[in-house]
Amino acid sequence: MKKIEAVIRHYKLEDVKNALTQAKVEGMTVTEVRGFGRQRGHKEMYRGAEYTVDFLPKVKIEVVVTESLVKEAVETIMRVARTGQIGDGKIFITDLAEVIRIRTGETGESAM
Amino acid sequence: MKKIEAVIRHYKLEDVKNALTQAKVEGMTVTEVRGFGRQRGHKEMYRGAEYTVDFLPKVKIEVVVTESLVKEAVETIMRVARTGQIGDGKIFITDLAEVIRIRTGETGESAM
Amino acid sequence: MKKIEAVIRHYKLEDVKNALTQAKVEGMTVTEVRGFGRQRGHKEMYRGAEYTVDFLPKVKIEVVVTESLVKEAVETIMRVARTGQIGDGKIFITDLAEVIRIRTGETGESAM
Amino acid sequence: MNRAAKIAVLALLASLSLATAAWAEGGDDRLAPAKLDRGNTAWMLTSSALVLMMTAPGLALFYCGLVRKKNVLGVMMQCVFLMGLMSLIWAFWGYSLAFGSDVLGGVIGGGDFLMLKGVLPSLATDGKTVTVPMMDAYGIPRSVHMVYQMMFFIITPGLICGAFAERMKFSAMVLLSVLWGTFVYCPIAHWVWSDTGWLNPANTAAKFPAFDFAGGTVVHISSGISALVCALLIGKRLGYGQEPMPPHNLTYTCIGAALLWVGWFGFNAGSALEANVLAANAFVATHMAAAAGTVSWALAEWWHRGKPSILGACSGAVAGLVCITPAAGAVTPLAGIVLGLLAGFVCYQACLLKSKLGYDDALDAFGVHGVGGTLGAILTGVFATQLVVPGSSTAQGLLEGNAQQVVNQVVGVLASGLLGVIGTFIILKVIDSVVGLRVTQEEELMGLDVSQHGEEGYIFV
Amino acid sequence: MNRAAKIAVLALLASLSLATAAWAEGGDDRLAPAKLDRGNTAWMLTSSALVLMMTAPGLALFYCGLVRKKNVLGVMMQCVFLMGLMSLIWAFWGYSLAFGSDVLGGVIGGGDFLMLKGVLPSLATDGKTVTVPMMDAYGIPRSVHMVYQMMFFIITPGLICGAFAERMKFSAMVLLSVLWGTFVYCPIAHWVWSDTGWLNPANTAAKFPAFDFAGGTVVHISSGISALVCALLIGKRLGYGQEPMPPHNLTYTCIGAALLWVGWFGFNAGSALEANVLAANAFVATHMAAAAGTVSWALAEWWHRGKPSILGACSGAVAGLVCITPAAGAVTPLAGIVLGLLAGFVCYQACLLKSKLGYDDALDAFGVHGVGGTLGAILTGVFATQLVVPGSSTAQGLLEGNAQQVVNQVVGVLASGLLGVIGTFIILKVIDSVVGLRVTQEEELMGLDVSQHGEEGYIFV
Amino acid sequence: MNRAAKIAVLALLASLSLATAAWAEGGDDRLAPAKLDRGNTAWMLTSSALVLMMTAPGLALFYCGLVRKKNVLGVMMQCVFLMGLMSLIWAFWGYSLAFGSDVLGGVIGGGDFLMLKGVLPSLATDGKTVTVPMMDAYGIPRSVHMVYQMMFFIITPGLICGAFAERMKFSAMVLLSVLWGTFVYCPIAHWVWSDTGWLNPANTAAKFPAFDFAGGTVVHISSGISALVCALLIGKRLGYGQEPMPPHNLTYTCIGAALLWVGWFGFNAGSALEANVLAANAFVATHMAAAAGTVSWALAEWWHRGKPSILGACSGAVAGLVCITPAAGAVTPLAGIVLGLLAGFVCYQACLLKSKLGYDDALDAFGVHGVGGTLGAILTGVFATQLVVPGSSTAQGLLEGNAQQVVNQVVGVLASGLLGVIGTFIILKVIDSVVGLRVTQEEELMGLDVSQHGEEGYIFV
Numbered sequence A, B, C: 001m002k003k004i005e006a007v008i009r010h011y012k013l014e015d016v017k018n019a020l021t022q023a024k025v026e027g028m029t030v031t032e033v034r035g036f037g038r039q040r041g042h043k044e045m046y047r048g049a050e051y052t053v054d055f056l057p058k059v060k061i062e063v064v065v066t067e068s069l070v071k072e073a074v075e076t077i078m079r080v081a082r083t084g085q086i087g088d089g090k091i092f093i094t095d096l097a098e099v100i101r102i103r104t105g106e107t108g109e110s111a112m
Numbered sequence D, E, F: 001m002n003r004a005a006k007i008a009v010l011a012l013l014a015s016l017s018l019a020t021a022a023w024a025e026g027g028d029d030r031l032a033p034a035k036l037d038r039g040n041t042a043w044m045l046t047s048s049a050l051v052l053m054m055t056a057p058g059l060a061l062f063y064c065g066l067v068r069k070k071n072v073l074g075v076m077m078q079c080v081f082l083m084g085l086m087s088l089i090w091a092f093w094g095y096s097l098a099f100g101s102d103v104l105g106g107v108i109g110g111g112d113f114l115m116l117k118g119v120l121p122s123l124a125t126d127g128k129t130v131t132v133p134m135m136d137a138y139g140i141p142r143s144v145h146m147v148y149q150m151m152f153f154i155i156t157p158g159l160i161c162g163a164f165a166e167r168m169k170f171s172a173m174v175l176l177s178v179l180w181g182t183f184v185y186c187p188i189a190h191w192v193w194s195d196t197g198w199l200n201p202a203n204t205a206a207k208f209p210a211f212d213f214a215g216g217t218v219v220h221i222s223s224g225i226s227a228l229v230c231a232l233l234i235g236k237r238l239g240y241g242q243e244p245m246p247p248h249n250l251t252y253t254c255i256g257a258a259l260l261w262v263g264w265f266g267f268n269a270g271s272a273l274e275a276n277v278l279a280a281n282a283f284v285a286t287h288m289a290a291a292a293g294t295v296s297w298a299l300a301e302w303w304h305r306g307k308p309s310i311l312g313a314c315s316g317a318v319a320g321l322v323c324i325t326p327a328a329g330a331v332t333p334l335a336g337i338v339l340g341l342l343a344g345f346v347c348y349q350a351c352l353l354k355s356k357l358g359y360d361d362a363l364d365a366f367g368v369h370g371v372g373g374t375l376g377a378i379l380t381g382v383f384a385t386q387l388v389v390p391g392s393s394t395a396q397g398l399l400e401g402n403a404q405q406v407v408n409q410v411v412g413v414l415a416s417g418l419l420g421v422i423g424t425f426i427i428l429k430v431i432d433s434v435v436g437l438r439v440t441q442e443e444e445l446m447g448l449d450v451s452q453h454g455e456e457g458y459i460f461v
Ligand SMILES: Nc1ncnc2c1ncn2[C@@H]1O[C@H](COP(=O)(O)OP(=O)(O)O)[C@@H](O)[C@H]1O
Pocket: A007, A034, A035, A036, A037, A038, A039, A040, A056, A058, A085, A086, A087, A088, A089, A090, C026, C027, C028, C029, C030, C062, C063, C064, C065, C101, C102, C103, C112
């Protein structure tokens, strides 16, 4: 099993969720984050004190899927979350040692 | 060393924390997340515009433990966070390459 | 490629960001978290109801870097985020299976 | 104004053509009848607005900050909906039951003002002459008195909501407010404030003339004791005593407390029904009591726990305000300081006690309004003085040697407390058997915002 | 009050000892001229403050809670900046165009009051005698009338902002407000409220005397219909209909609604310009309509969707307040209840309809103010009564047999609506060609807070 | 008011049987003594409530939004606690020191009003007759004057808190407020506003009659300059200049600014102590200055930085309000516009300068109140006009040819500034040696909410 973490734009969340659901991904966890990368930030100014705000609001989604679904899930995210402009975000994929469903104690694929 | 990530219900956090502490887990990091899985969301309505809110508020805890503690930690979480109703959440376990305590520079087990 | 996760003190974020940027780290994702470790919490009191608040506000940064940068990034974080007092935080390092840039579809090192 | 009068007088001494020298409002006697006092009217309109502001945003903020995030709207909704609901009931029958002439031997008011009959202007049989009912003693239209008292009728059930916060069904809250307003509030208001009320000191035939200037018994004791009954009958919140349930947003609570303080000037000084010396006394005494309560609760905490808290300071202000409410038109501002100091300290103790007794009065409606109101009612009997009480030139309170007044005050407390307990108990039992009091366990865990109203308070993600 | 003075004066013609009985304010006639009524002045100053409070924090909170987090400051800034901008314009030329004597055949007012000439005190040629312009009929300085009306001029363009929220350039909003205020608001205000206005019932020569006590046409219809034009011309928000755009903070919206309710007492009861029976009627009718609207919208939702929402209750309160605005000085509080009930229901339907029609009036400025204002204007023609309308002793509304009044009201609605549509359309086209109406796509995605103002609303991290 | 009528009536029994035409308030002379003006009393009670609202929620919100999240309650607590503390001190000795008759050669007031003696009603030796002290010139009870001035005494130390926000010990803040209020505020208030004050223009024997209508020197310069001393003595916040410290919640700051604006009508127009033409002038001038300040600061930013910010607009409003405060009863509203425009621009520059000078006046208490107050005090000497100044019929300000007035104003500024600097310096040194000024480094990093009060502002998790 793999964990797919994707940092995406805020307003793409709904679309990505719908697309992943159609791709048979059955769960997802979302976190509000702030990101910093190639996309440059902006200046903010408070009574003359100027700050460069490098961190922009982004959303991180975490999806745990079985190996067989990884490719489709990643492609789905890439297709839907892409605008082509700097700041679209990144996808990180990690191997998981184990997955457990708390309610039933099921592990591995059946816990998905 | 392993990182145990568990997405659990909000109101179970305090109990889980206490149980883990008793199980000799010495640290924990908590994030407010929103999750989506089998548990269906609810409808919200704002002046006639109806939304289905699939994401429900959850809490993600991250606990890094030595191999020897993994089993007990997981069992503790499962025991305490379980209600038996859909939405109890999931546990994901990952291998860590390294752990470092910033204050002292200790690494590995001694950084726990 | 490695993912470096570091839980640090709030007010060290800006310094860490700047130091990492100088160390040629090109991106970072930040999450507001609450942490619990050796640093003891504090008491809060609301109309006589007393709570011990174990979770203290911390910031988690996630930095994905190529193997060659890991050491420098970790050292940078340790140098800058350190105060020497309990509560400085921890660094966790994980292996990544893959990294993808959503905008271009680049993978691996070139996605950094 | 008097300046206008003076100048007019001087200018017209030699003349007779006065009618034209004073100006006409289109010559419309309805708009400015002989008895209309514009200063008083201005003040009472302002006071009415201030008292409405107490319910929302005042109380709505004060309370909503104290609950958990998932119930923030539930609490606010109670306040806002009551602003609608109770206003209609008051206009339909509440004002009449409270201020109508005695029926059932004075237990409640009659139908004189049903549907605002006798409150709104009426047309004479000639089809032309319009008569506007006035409160002659105060120079204000009766409709102003009606709307001012309406604001009290709104906030009182709102106070009770603090006790059952985070777990009562919205429908049950609606039924409770209608029934409680009708069968508990209206009788007590009638006893205390109607011309023929058996507790009203302005009624020379009153059996137990007890001072309650602005609603110590009518508003605070009645709601406080009823809140306790609610808390006991509906039971504790899920997880109470196990999970922490700290206030989710104390900034709201603080804003709410400050708005309550400001609005309370309308509540207490407005209760003079005039912009006169009595109103001034009530204003100053109210402010001093609030100030003393703030300092007192905060210092008690500082002493006892090592830190003064903002929730303590705000709670102290409210405790002081509650305590001075019955007294504002009977005691001096210096006595107001004493009342405030005591209120802050005593209500702090009451809240501490709650933790020990273990019932779940979620937002301390009883601890602050019940306890503070009772304290205030009794202390009014101690500190009432002929310096302040209108028309008095004899001893008024215990300190002036009139011990009987304390007895009267206690009778007032007991009578309103008793009706509160019994009335609320019966009403809750009825509601429980009809629609049920409490949301399901799942709804409670989910929060009232989503489960009862289909909304979320904050969407910060 | 002055009524009491008048009586006294009449009664005292035989005497001389008056001057000493009343006191002097340093003998300064300017500060208390013959016609000054202190009760009225106190009430109008209070009312002016209340109406300002409606724009901010009232409307600012009501609206800002409804947008997404990234635009929260954009909305607040519009309100605050308008408090500055529109005040200056009103002092420079707005008051004059609205309340000056007819020019262009009565389409608009003339330059009588440009730069507050004739509003502020002036010095006689002796270099010593100062004259303070008064509104004699009300006993208030003209400057008070000017500043009170200024508050209306501030909030009206603020209401429009709801339609184009989250996407209009700040510069375009500024231009729109200046031009719209000058060319749409001022003429309508002149027709309805100036002494010689062709819609003003107080003008015996008015062609279509239509009741608009506190701004049903001038404020709500004009802004509501113009809001619709804005929504259509500027187009939908990016992602509208695809992404969810729920209110980001309903607690703000609720506080805002409550403050609007409180402030509206200044808006409506202040429109009597006196603390008299008419003000009292307006106060009570306003409150009853708000209450009825709250209950009505919430019940409609409860029935229709199974849950009463707090946004519904708050929207219903505002709908009721909008609807009673033209009527408050012409109908009884009982009719106010009817208006409120209808307003809550009808505006709820209007908002439902919007979802179907698909235009993006982001915060329902048209659905609430346009629809509610029109409903209120027409119902005023139905329920107006000689019991309330000053100086009347004949049939006033349809229910009293005067069907013509409904016609007059419709003419008022059409005239102001028409000017609103045409004026706004032209103004927007001009602005679009000069600076452009809409922010860039990137700016819109980023949010107006950062892109237009270089700030963020919340820094909770 | 009607009371004036009544007295006249009674005095004239020879004429007609008038007594029945006016009504009785239970025949109680205390409640409506000969001199009572109900319109004025209504206005002053309203104004007092408005000024209290300025401290909280007004200033509390304005300031708390500007700090970091971890200190939000610390700031609010200062405001709320001061509402309690300063009220008690004012009643005990503050009012007496400020408004008592000269002692120490006029440096401060004497003990005439200690413990509200001579302010509250007193009993004659007959044990029956009650006398209520009145301010005859204004027709209001003296207790109203006392409570109105109390509200100023509350907010002034609250303003200073902006300078040392996020780092001062709560206990030090408490001590500072008590000492500063007693030894800095009371003397300045005595000089400027007591009948015998050497700066009071109403005192014909005043050495340097300087206009300060509503507290430019007493409130703003004194607090602004003292704030600067505090900022310098306590030192910078940890991390100042290195970490970003942006306002954590500008929506609060905006709500606070709007409430300050609304409340300021009580502050300035209330300072007339009557609902007369002077109050009207102050009201309008105040509003125009706020409006002009809003536009001016926002435009300056727009020009200079490319974007108008909401913090700028709000700061500009406050700057305008500060600047007009001494002037509101001496200049016309048109001059108010000029003052507002200048204030917005100058205070913006002052805040820019701060960044360069490098001291850490956290919330710009000096930049806005010190600078804006000084500007206003001096410009009052320029624009004061006989059109407005009560009782004047000669040149008043520089523009009317009276250059001396500017000198007087400067003297006023220097005197209050000097006492502010020296007094604050000594007081801080004393406090530092007794309890220490600053929290520990660990407490500061943790935030004042948790370290000083054991609470958190927001629990959104
Ligand atoms: N090396 C990295 N480590 C962690 N997060 C990153 C890294 N690089 C980018 N991100 C995240 O991805 C987001 C988008 O990256 P950015 O470089 O701006 O756009 P793009 O990937 O389109 O070039 C960032 O805001 C940040 O949250």
